[in-house]
Amino acid sequence: MPLGGRVINHILFTLFLYIFSLLCADTLSANPLSTTQTIELKEYxxxxxxxxxxxxxxxxxxxxxxxxxxxxxxxxxxxxxxxxxxxxxxxxxxxxxxxxxxxxxxxxxxxxxxxxxxxxxxxxxxxxxxxxxxxxxxxxxxxxxxxxxxxxxxxxxxxxxxxxxxxxxxPIIQSSQTITDQQVASEGLLMLYVGVMLIIAAVQGFYFAAQPQSRDHLYFGLFCVAEAIYILTYSHFAFASGLNLNIIFRANIVLFGLLTMLFFMFMTSFFKRRTSNWFKIPLLSFLLAYCVASIFIDIDLIYHLVHLLQALSVFVLIPFYLYLFYNAIRDKLPYAKLMASTLAAFIIAVFFDILVDLQILPTFINELEGLISPVFLVAIFIVLTLILIHKHWLYYRNATYDYLTNCLRRSAFIERLDEELHRIHRSENTLVLALLDLDHFKQINDQYNHIVGDNILRAVATRTSDALRDFDLLGRYGGDEFIIAAQVSNEQDASQLLKRIHISITEKPVMNGDKKPLYVTVTIGGVTTDPKTPSSAEELIEKADDILVKGKIKQKGRVHI
Ligand SMILES: Nc1nc2c(ncn2[C@@H]2O[C@H](COP(=O)(O)OP(=O)(O)OP(=O)(O)O)[C@@H](O)[C@H]2O)c(=O)[nH]1
Missing domain, CATH: 2.60.120.260 (Galactose-binding domain-like)
Incomplete structure (x- = not known):
């Protein structure tokens, strides 16, 4: 499992511990009998x-x-x-x-x-x-x-x-203070939930703006906004707002449909499932019709609609999601297991909510209503957010850094080099740009194998990076070629830096498991900028490449500048 996956697993585990401790606390405080004295109402x-x-x-x-x-x-x-x-x-x-x-x-x-x-x-x-x-x-x-x-x-x-x-x-009778404390606490919890949902939505919006092809950020962000409004319809704030209660009730029912729709879109987008239009179009049309109908339908009939949606969720959508999880895990999609288990926890909570709503659970199970408490849902949403952010970060990382050597990829290097050249020119400093090409690398690959070749590439990258300062640039230019850029005081300083890098790569052998140590040689071709004349990244790279090619013909294993 990649490091990120493990980190998220640990976070997930910690969060679940946290949730369950909170659930216990929630259940205790939800029962006023346990905290202060209650006046008993007759059982009959x-x-x-x-x-x-x-x-x-x-x-x-x-x-x-x-x-x-x-x-x-x-x-x-x-x-x-x-x-x-x-x-x-x-x-x-x-x-x-x-x-x-x-x-x-x-x-x-x-x-x-x-x-x-x-x-x-x-x-x-x-x-x-x-x-x-x-x-x-x-x-x-x-x-x-x-x-x-x-x-x-x-x-x-x-x-x-x-x-x-x-x-x-x-009903129960208690001191007004106790009841008020309790209501303030549960209202505070709801508002915290709403706040967290909106923060998550903003974060998702930011990631969607940075990577518009990742629609899962968009759908999840919208889902969180809808969830925040949905939760608000349950708050005392809505109750006391003076709005007609039937309107709030309808809004709640519409949002239920909207949430179902956005969740479906998020799931198919995250698991990259091209759902057949025969399934998708009728489903989305139904959900859209549900939302519109909930606004206009006679309030007496609204529960028929809700029951229809509940039946659709239980008999169609939940099996479909399980099928998505199964496929994702089978195809070893990134985060499949973690995402599937987190979403499964959410789906179980929703399923449980539906059963509680339909009053078809034995009374003692209703006690487990803490499962759909805001704390539990917030924890699930936070885990989902972490997964999405980590996925985005991996995408960014893979686009920027070379997988094998951890150096900048060529395109990212050129982008940074351009920025660096602007800075160097403004401050009238000098920059050295050099290409490093390993000698006879093909032979090493052929004589040993590609794994040994890979180890050498990694070792060269590490040694070069160690010889540079933190703010210098190091990239992988191609197969066995690296590229560096560093600020220097003059040409002599540049030459010393390149020799230092050359020595650090070649002086020690690369240890090769139980086989004999391997010495590598490298040819370096470098150029320095003129502080008075601006130069572009392409021009500099072309010049360094010319020097490298000529240097390789003239004398391999040396620094040419
Ligand atoms: N192990 C390994 N080999 C790679 C990788 N990328 C490219 N190569 C190999 O690196 C070799 C590059 O060879 P060349 O640049 O043509 O030549 P060379 O053998 O280094 O010879 P000179 O540069 O002329 O000394 C090729 O055999 C590629 O297959 C990689 O990621 N891992």
Whole structure:
């Protein structure tokens, strides 16, 4: 595995450790029971329903509070959850708050007959407050204190177009301070997630600008922007923004489609898969139609669309991605395994999210919701970003440096030489440019083998580089030819430098495993610039080449200047 891959693997491993420690912390703090005292609500709740079209009311008792469909099937209308509780006198001076985890519907909450809060709106101005948890302060003046006086809690829910009610568990009552702390913490986490997504998007935008043929940077950047906005739709900031909640809800659903589309484009682009148009065009058309339809479709029907997209993700896209991973690993594409495992973690999280959303998991598994916590997703996105950046860096490196000797490639050398010549001319200094050609190298290759030849090329590069200063230039000009450029004081200084390089290459043998040590000889042809006359890189290289060719004919193994 290349060094970069190993480094990323270590980072990945560390991140996963970090995530799991955070997940544990997250799960603990997500359960307010473990931190401060909670006022127990009765386990038994009465649930009454009234269908939109019918007048009669039906009631059942729930042993532990749950979704409406646990007690009544296919319900559409107003459901009323009722329970009672006592509050000890010691709470008289403590502000208390009722916290309801994620509720799909609009709701109104009554304490001892008084409306204490509502989210969303009931018809006729229906607004669906589906994405948010609720917290309602319980006014002390409305509470009855003492262990023998009961308080009545009623939660009216407008359940419409989808099963719901108190499907995420029972509400809790705690000190307002605790609930606020908790909400600030989770809102802070969301905002951190949004910030990280936007930073990643900016980084990807930068890399895309530097290398426009790499569309994966573009798609991943756009994906992160869409993800940031998607997460914002869940924030309390959106809830309190005054925007119509149905509009935020629709935006959330549209973004879900957009994210699916961008993820598909990113995956096919990263794994360089030319997906058949028979697959791609209908798929992208469907996703586009989904996004447009989510804006205009009647809000009652929107969940049918969502279910369609969820089915497409589970039955078509996830198998397709697994097929991509399989092919990439089989073809040994760069980063295939690492990318596949990171993306697989992300896909599992999304798949899990879909199952939680459809409420088809046993309740205890829902506890694992930390899997889709922002910390987990941020870690995945950071790993993806590192992989993309490393891929870009390798691309840049391979375009700039010679793979075998680690010297500049010819084109990169000429580019840097041009810059250096401008600088040298402005400061009226002198530069020496020299070509180094190994003597009888073909013979070495033929007599030993190419691996020995490669070792010699590497050794020559290292020795030359050691003889130069950090800011001098060293490049590989061709097969067994190297090129250097260095600032010198005058021609004599240049000659001394080239002799020093010559000695450092030839004085010691190159050790050749258990075979005998090999001495190499090299011919060097160099020119110096005139501080008063500007010269181009091409002119200088041509002159040095002339001197080298003539030098090789005249006397090999020497410095000619
Ligand atoms: N091992 C190895 N050989 C290479 C590499 N690139 C080029 N060569 C070989 O380097 C040799 C260059 O030979 P020439 O420049 O023609 O001549 P020479 O044998 O060095 O002879 P003179 O330069 O006239 O002394 C060829 O045999 C190439 O196959 C490489 O990356 N690794």
């Amino acid at each position: 709740w009465t649930l009454c329903i009234q269908h939109t079209e019918a007048r009669n009311v039906e009631c059942k008792t729930q042993e532990s509070v749950g979704a409406i469909e646990q007690s009544f099937e296919d319900f559409d209308g107003i459901a009323i959850y009722r329970t009672d509780f006592t509050v000890d006198k010691s709470y008289q001076n403590i502000p208390l708050t009722l916290y309801i985890p994620h509720l799909r519907d609009a709701d109104e909450v009554f304490l001892n007959g008084y409306l204490i809060g509502q989210s969303g709106q009931f018809p006729p101005n229906f607004e669906k407050a589906t994405l948010y948890s609720r917290s309602y302060p319980l006014p002390n003046s409305r509470l009855h204190f003492g262990s023998d006086t009961y308080n009545e809690l009623v939660i009216r829910v407008y359940n419409h177009a989808r099963q719901g009610g108190l499907s995420s568990g029972a």
